[in-house]
Amino acid sequence: MALLPYFVLSFLFFFLSLFYVTFHSSNNRVMSAAAAVSQLRGLLEKANLLIPKISKIYPNEEQWEALGDISKSLTTTATRIENAIRASKESRAERAWKESEKLRSHALACKGELLTNGRLKQPPVFRRNITTIFEGPKDSKFDSEDVKVRKALTRQRCEQIRQLSPSGVISWAMAYAPSLWAAGSMSMEVFTCLLDDIEPDQCPPWPSIIGETLHMLLDDEEFLSASLEYREFLKAFDCLPDVRLDRPRKRSRLDNGHSEGRTQMSQTSPFDEKREMKHMYTNPDPVCIDRLPEPFQTAVRESRLWKWERSQGMKTTGCLSTLFPMDNTQDVSLTIWCGNAEAYNINDEFELELAASSQHLK
Known part of the structure; x- marks a missing residue:
């Protein structure tokens, strides 16, 4: 042929x-x-x-x-x-879900490590992410047309991330470096998949390092200092349950390093030990009472203190407090204010026995 x-x-x-x-x-x-x-x-x-x-x-x-x-x-x-x-x-949604499996697992591990240890695994990545999310990629006079297009698409992704809740933004910032999720580096399907998955079902109790870092960025980054959107984000974060910007590290607030060397259990009953109060912690956000189990939650809400606080529009409550002794080898007292009748009900339910009584003579 x-x-x-x-x-x-x-x-x-x-x-x-x-x-x-x-x-x-x-x-x-x-x-x-x-x-x-x-x-x-x-x-x-x-x-x-x-x-x-x-x-x-x-x-x-x-x-x-x-x-x-x-x-x-x-x-x-x-x-x-x-x-x-x-x-x-x-099949793009299914493929994106499978392709993003390792990334989603990584985000979960980063959050778990932070909540367990109170430390950010990669602080520079977190700071760079927060800045990029609110500022977007910086332009250059030397950018080609292709680079300009990618940066414009990345700004759109930044806007989508900012639509998350404060906890969602934080979860994203600690998990994925900007170079990973920028346009041109990650497909839109995978990005959308991760964005849908990153939002926590419940607000985590973020360690103080998160709030401290966010506020330091406000002072350190000129763009963030002038950004109304970032200030609104920071305000919303500060109002989250369990957020405490001024609480020190656990060891420094409790024992200042004096608990080393506790090798033997005292033969004296803790009831008989001399106890002097060193610290009292109280005035949490009232929403914390929602996490108390029953019957304690109802008992607190029936207390006169709780009702008075709510009538005054107070943003904290004294119904829950902890008392730390001078001796850091001693136990801490947890105090819950309850309604009078509800406290007797708790006695009955948990079979508490009368241990001491005060009689007033006429």
Whole structure:
């Protein structure tokens, strides 16, 4: 059989190679979406250029037959490409969920480590993230058009992150470096998947390092200092339950390092020890009472102190307090203010026995 015109063979080879690389590679990341669009567009342009040339050639019978077979194969292959694109589009959410599994696990681990140890795993990443989220990527006179487009898309992602709750923004900032989630580095499907997953179901008890860092950024970053949106975010964070910006570290507030060397249990009952108060902690946000188990929660709400505080519109409550002794080897007293009748009910429910009584003589 005579050879087919060279441009027909080259066109066929290019088309089939593109289909194989794009849709049959075992590595889903061999070709980017932009590259696939570019090559398919180039393929279409070449096909359009080929059409007027067909009318100017004089194939023999075998070549006519070959051209017919090739055109049918091209039609079949084009249909397969169309079906593959449709299937890929329909499965993108599922693929993004699977692809983002390690990233979601990483975010969960970062949050768990922070809440357990009270320390940020990567403080520079957290600070850089907060700044980027509220300021966006910085422009340069040397940015190419492609870079300008990516930065514009990244600013849109920053805006989406800012729509999260304060806890959602914090969870994102501690988990994913800006270079990871910027446009061009992460697909929109994966970004959206992570964004939907990062929002906590409940507000975590953020350690003081988070509030301290956020306030230091306000003073250190010129853009954040002038940003009304960042100040609103900071205000919302400060109002979260369990947020305490001024509480010191656990060791410094309790024992100042004097608890080392406790090797033996005292033979004296703690009831008989001389106790002198060193610290009292109280005045938490009233929402903390919601986390008390029953019957204590109801008992607190029936106390006169609780009702008086609420009638005065107070933003804290004295119904829950802890008393720390001078001796850091001694136990801490937890005090809960209860309604009188409710306290007797607690006595009955937990079978508390009368241990001491004061009789007033007339």
